[in-house]
Amino acid sequence: MRRNKAYWLVGLTLTALGLLLPAQAGAVEGEPGDFQPPEIRVPAGFSVELAAGPPLVSHPTMACFDEQGGLYVCNNAGVNMSNEELEQHLPNAIHRLVDDNGDGQFDSFTVFADKLTFPMGGAWHEGALYVASPPNIWRLRDSDGDGVADERKILVSHFGYNGNAASIHGCFFGPDGRLYWTDGYHGHEIKDEQGKVTSKRAGSYLFSCRPDGGDVQIHCGGGMDNPVEVDFTDSGDMLGTVNILYTRPRQDCLVHWLHGGAYPHRRQVLSEIKATGDFLTPAHSFGHVAVSGMTRYRSAALDPSWGDNLFTTFFNSGKVVRLSLQRQGSSYGVSQNEFLSSPSREFHPTDVLEDADGSLLVIDTGGWFYRGCPTSQFAKPELLGGIYRIRREAMPSVTDPRGLQIAWAKQTEVELTQLLNDSRFAVRQRAISECAARGQDILETLAATLSNGSPRTRVHCVWVLSRLVQQAGLAESASELLRPALSDAAEDVRQAACAALARSVRGVDTAWLVPLLQDSAAGVRRQAATALGMLDRREALPHLLSALDRESLDRPEEHALIYAMIEMASPQAIRDALRALPSGQPSLPQWRGAVIALDQIDGGQLRLAEIELGLESADARSRKVAADIAQRHPEWLSPIANKLENWLESGQWSARRETIESLLAIYLNQAEVAALAGRFLQEQQPPEVRELILRVIAGGGSLTPHDSWLKPIRQQLSSADEEQVRQAMSAVLALQGNAFADALGKIAEDEEYSLPLRVEALAALTRQAGSVSDDTLEELLDIYQDSASPTAARRAAQILGQARLSPQQLKHIAPLLEQAAPVELRDLIAGYQRTTDRDVGQAFLVSLAKNPALLSLAEYEVSDVIKSYPPELLGPANRLLDRLKEHEQQKMSRLQDLRDKLHEGDAMRGKIVFNSEKAKCSSCHRVGDQGLRVGPDLTTIGGNRAASDLLESIVFPSASMVRDYDPYKILTADGRVLNGLIASETQQTLELQQANGEKMVLHREDIEQIVPSSVSIMPAGLDEALTEAELLDVVAYLQSLK
Structure with missing residues (x-):
């Protein structure tokens, strides 16, 4: 076995007394001499030491341990590449690091697997490493013990990616014995061994499968950008980090990932996912931090009160935070506390994980990554990363933290179950796997332990059984053993038992789970509903419907109840359950759940009459549910049009504004509703109603105007009230054709109107007409050159840049490029990138070269414009680009000077x-x-x-x-x-x-x-x-x- 040895001549230990001083790096054989660990700050009473640096790792990203304590580190080569380049060069690797003497510093490494695209995480299970390296989920095995994987198998494929790390992450081994991973927003197409597509979607999803790669399932998904890492509570809940769950403003979050959940922010995923109403929301928002690695803390070594806290890394701000979870309804509330930080702008933590002794390892990837990263404007691969160990001072040592001295194969079943309550978390985790491996032989002992063990022992017995219920030969017996756990005194045990039974392949009686829909703990109720849905127990539908009427029902529990009905996919059973309600009439929560499920079930054949209750309700949420459903049913056009007419005529538009706008927007391109909109645009209608109709038209995109709209919109365009004109103009901008050109031209020429309004009329006119008349062009030039308003001049430049000008017109305005200010220059040059005319290109290059503001443009802004110009213009074009390149170099030098003066700024x-x-x-x-x-x-x-x-x-x-x-x-x-x-x-x-x-x-x-x-x-x-x-x-x- 060839191993790379590193000798640490000086132990790098930084003791934190509130604020750490920079470490002095110890010399390492083969280590770059200029490697300096960054200054790292942790709370008083904690210490930081360098556990691994170059050459053991160069740009580590994520890691996991095996049962022997070997650390598998995804090590990046320090390159930013596209997916095509990554697949061509396969530059990245996984290193296996070993601490030879148990002092907490890794001493040697082997390249466990090389020639990988972009590995991001890993989970060790039964002698193999399971890794997400796009476009595949891999199983890597070292069969001869030399520290190098000699067996590679693709378990699941194919996942989209573009090289910016927003792709698959993992794997993560769940307490139920399944492998989990996350996938960024680049889509997937999964095929079975016969080449049949089993799943193809565009959104971002969380997956699971058996360790052999079979039974691939989607756990949840949505329109988020990049879910990263997940971990599980003892009760089985999955929590994880995700980047860009929301946008504008961006929010990176901690999410409680629910089975079947649909999450923000891209709404187009709703066409490929079953939603139970509005998107589900996060447990906690971090803001814009580029959240990455996460782990649940399972021991008490750092602080006895920190058990089950989460530690999470922030790439952007160079921090690790500690998250305290509190049960909140059927989900969690979160308190955030800063734990670790660095003043170095090149410290970028990407992962955090707990070692068997309770210390934490924090991985810093260094300065190489910049694709899509706002804190890394430039790649700096020379700034290497490292792995740092965080300990509490005077932290007691743990004897045999991984249980390597335990003769596992010789343990009796009783002895094995006793280890489920061991103080060492790594031993507990291994004991679960060892118990599950005993199969039939362990069942009797598990039954006894479930009745008299500690709460922690009992919940771990449940997770052993969760793996056995997935085996056809053991499922019935193992499921029967789980039945008493459903009435356990401990909430975690009851919830875990529901989750375990949900995985059973046989032997579960519906009557076991139904009473738990009324459990005192909301999390148990939620998981019982999830289990009934996963098991497809349609006879439980009346009970699910009844549970929707709970006054304290929160959104996660409501989701579980509705999604269970969707999974059961029995529209008739839902309708039968509605008719059988004791009151004979559903409450609004029951109605909402039922119609959402009917709408989402394929072949549910929801009827308009079934959403009448919501459309006519005084309850805003029920009206919204009805309107959202109506959007997916264009076949309801005529009756919906009648309803809209009644509401508008009867003056109910004020109370139903949002519903009316939603329904109008759906059907506005249909003649019947378009004519209705035209009726209520007439001058005699209330101004508020006309404004409502115009707002819907404005939001409709490129619509063909209905004949009934033309006269009232023209009338409003001629109003002396500028606000009325603006409303009409917003609608005109969304309409095809040039039916309003005359009216817009009059506004542009009428000096009684304000200059901004006249400019917007010209913008609308150029967009409507497609081309620009010479008269309109001169008006824009007058405003641009003679206006005393910088805002109006800027807007005129934008219009000129976006307009479709003829070659003659482009030559005519070329002299403007000689004097344009930087902001206007950027707008004006846009109009020249659509031409291949030699004379136009020549005029553009000559005029642009004369403007001192040329140097305010970036090289690529100009190259984008001229890349299609004729070959004979390459000479002057390249001279312009050379000037810009030279200026770019000067700016780089100036940037360093400015960095040295940042302290002089005044906020x-x-x-x-x-x-x-x-x-x-x-x-x-x-x-x-x-x-x-x-x-x-x-x-x-x-x-x-x-x-x-x-x-x-x-x-x-x-x-x-x-x-x-x-x-x-x-x-x-x-x-x-x-x-x-x-x-x-x-x-x-x-x-x-x-x-x-x-x-x-x-x-x-x-x-x-x-x-x-x-x-x-x-x-x-x-x-x-x-x-x-x-x-x-x-x-x-x-x-x-x-």
């Missing part, structure tokens, strides 16, 4: 600059309740971004995009090129958030191409528009936002 002055017309920061970013939500919300940005990171993001805004704020370039069928963020999507439409704050709804049939852009919508050059002092002040202000 109070920076707030003034941030909100000024000069900086325009608040025109895109929100702080508190001020500013627009175009870019990321900055309300707490200082809490998770270092000052240097903030400075870099201003100087080089496109170096790394914040996830979920990825820019796109969209080419429309009518020739427009639009740039912005995709704010939301449905199957039919896409909402584009443009840099000017304007949102535009586009129908997919009107889109020719969607291309990811390398250019951030945050403009480059802000650092040069501001003085050095102003820039430092802005950074100081952002740093103060915590």
Whole structure:
């Protein structure tokens, strides 16, 4: 066996007295001489030591232990690659680290598995390592004990990824004996051994399977960006970390992942997932931190009160936090406490795990990663990572923490069950597996232990049985043994027993579980409902329906009850149960649960009459449920139109505003409802009703206007009331054709209207007409060149950049490029990327070269415009790009000078600059309740971004995009090129958030191409528009936002 040895000449122990000083690195054979562990701060009474550094690891990310104490570390090569590049080069590996002398510092390593794409986690089980390395879930086995895997098997495939780490993570071994893993938002297509597709979806999901790769199941899923790690409570609940559960503002969260749960934020996943109402919500929100690794603390070595606390890593802010869980209804409340931090901006913790002695290992990956990472604007692979051990001072040593001195094979069944209550958590976990391996022989002993063991012993007996009930030959006997656990005095035991029975392949009597729907503990009730659904016990439907009427019902318990009905997939049984209710009429909670289930069951054939109760209800939640369901049933058009007419005519529109808007939006492209909308646009209708109709039209995207809309909209466009005009103009922007061109032209020419309104009329006119008349062009030029309003001039530049101008018109406006200010220049050049005309290209290059503001543009902003120009223009084009490259190098040098002066910034002055017309920061970013939500919300940005990171993001805004704020370039069928963020999507439409704050709804049939852009919508050059002092002040202000 070839092993790599590292000799630690100096033990690196940092003792924390509230604040740690930087460690002096000990020399390591083969270690880069300049490797310096970062300063790490932990609470007083704790210590930090370097457990592994180079060469044992270079860029470690995630890790797990085997039963012998070997540490399997996903070690990255320090490269940022796309999925295609990763599969071509296979640059990454898994190292197996060994602590030869038990002093807590790893001494040697083998490369357990090389030539991997991007391994992210692992779980050791029965002699094999189970690893998520996209696009596959792998089983890696070392059959000859040399520390190198010689057996590799793909268990599950295929999962999408793009190289930015938002893909599959894991695996994680569940207490029920199944393997679990998470998957980021890149879709999957899983096939069985015969090549048949068993699951194909676009969303983000959490999966499980048997250790042999069989019986792949989806646990839950949704539209979140990147679920990372999960762990399980003793009662069987799964909690985990996830990035971008919500957006605008971004929220990274801790989630209680429920069976069958549908989670935010992309609503288009609702077409591929069974939802029980609104998206489920998180247990705790961290803000924007790039949450990563997580572990449940199972021992008491660090603090006796910390048992079952969670430890979680924050990549962005370089922290590890401790989370205390409290039962809250059927889920959890969470209290967050900072545990570990570092002032070093290059400290990026990616995982935390508990060693068998109760110490914690924290993994720092170093400075290499930047794909989608806002705190790492540039890859710095030379900044290596390490693994750090956290101990409590004077922490008692644990004898044989992994039970290696136990003769496991010689233990009697009684002795094995006694080890289920061992003080060493690693021994307890191994005892569960060893007991399960005894099969039939252990059953009698488990029965006795369940009746007289400690609560911890009893719950672990349940998890042993949870594995046995999945074996056909043992399921009936093991299920029978679980029956007494359902009435155990301990809540955790009862809940775990429900979860175990849910996995049984035979022998479960429905009557065992039904009484637990009325248990005193909400978590037990929730899990009993889940079990009934997983077991498909349709005879329990009346009891599920009855349980929905509980006054204290919370959303997780409600979800479990409704999802159980969906899983049973018996519409007739649901209708029979409704008719059999003692009252003869369902309560609103019962009605909501029943109609949601009927709507979600394939072939449920829900009828409009069955949602009448909700549509007519005074209860807002019931009305919303009914309206949401109606959206999925276009066959209800006529009766819904009649209802809308009655509500509008009878004056009920005020109390039912949200329901009416939702239903109108669904059917507005149908002639019957379009005509109805036209009736209520007429001048004699109440202004509030007209506003409601116009708002629905404005939100409808690219609609063909109904004839009945034309006259009332034209009338409102001619109003002297500017607010009335704006309402009508918003609707016009969503309509196809140029039916309103004359009215818009009159507004643009009428100096009685305010200049901003006239500019918006020109914007609407150019969008409606497709092309731009010479008269309209001159009006825009007049506003741009002569306006005393910088805002109006900027808007005119945006319109010119987005308009479809002819080659002659582009040449005509080219001189504007010579004098345009940096912000307007960026808008104006956009119009030149659609042309291949030589003369236009020549005029563009000549004019742009004369503008000193050229250097405010990034090289890629110009190269994107000129990449399709004729070959004869390559000479002047490359000269422009060379100037930009040289300027980029100068900015890099200036960046270091500015870093040295960051302490000079003043936050109070920076707030003034941030909100000024000069900086325009608040025109895109929100702080508190001020500013627009175009870019990321900055309300707490200082809490998770270092000052240097903030400075870099201003100087080089496109170096790394914040996830979920990825820019796109969209080419429309009518020739427009639009740039912005995709704010939301449905199957039919896409909402584009443009840099000017304007949102535009586009129908997919009107889109020719969607291309990811390398250019951030945050403009480059802000650092040069501001003085050095102003820039430092802005950074100081952002740093103060915590």
